Amino acid sequence: MSDNCIFCKIAAGQIPATKIYEDEDVMAFHDIHPIANVHFLVVPKRHIESLQAAVAADQALLGKLLLLAPKLAGEHGLGEGFRTMINTGAKGGQSVFHLHLHVFGGGGKAESMM
Ligand code: 5GP
Numbered sequence: 001m002s003d004n005c006i007f008c009k010i011a012a013g014q015i016p017a018t019k020i021y022e023d024e025d026v027m028a029f030h031d032i033h034p035i036a037n038v039h040f041l042v043v044p045k046r047h048i049e050s051l052q053a054a055v056a057a058d059q060a061l062l063g064k065l066l067l068l069a070p071k072l073a074g075e076h077g078l079g080e081g082f083r084t085m086i087n088t089g090a091k092g093g094q095s096v097f098h099l100h101l102h103v104f105g106g107g108g109k110a111e112s113m114m
């Protein structure tokens with residue numbers, strides 16, 4: 001756990017989130033400021049700062065995150081399609097420096113952004 005990391009605190013149950021999935025390695029919860037009608041984040045529980053900080057030993061974990069996206073999307077009404085996004089680094093739009101995969105769709109604000 002990294003000090004002052006909001007997603008580590010969610011993983012540790014220290015701050016609340018609307019979790020939609022959790023196992024020993026990963027969790028998923030609704031984004032607090034959704035940019036679409038459905039918008040959730042798929043997050044490794046272990047602190048990895050960003051995609052740039054991931055290493056070969058994280059390969060299975062990264063695969064797990066990606067495979068969870070369509071499963072959870074389907075369970076949340078996005079069976080016909082959804083968008084995914086991983087922001088990397090401040091210049092890549094990352095604001096929480098704990099790796100996460102955005103999954104969103106179902107109409108709403110994001111449709112007009114792209
Ligand atoms: P980034 O900009 O790093 O790709 O995305 C971070 C996302 O985390 C943003 O969409 C933001 O709304 C979301 N977020 C930030 N803090 C919290 C929080 O405390 N709880 C939840 N559920 N989402 C958060």
Ligand code: ZN
Binds near residue numbers: 001005009046047
């Ligand atoms: Zn963290």
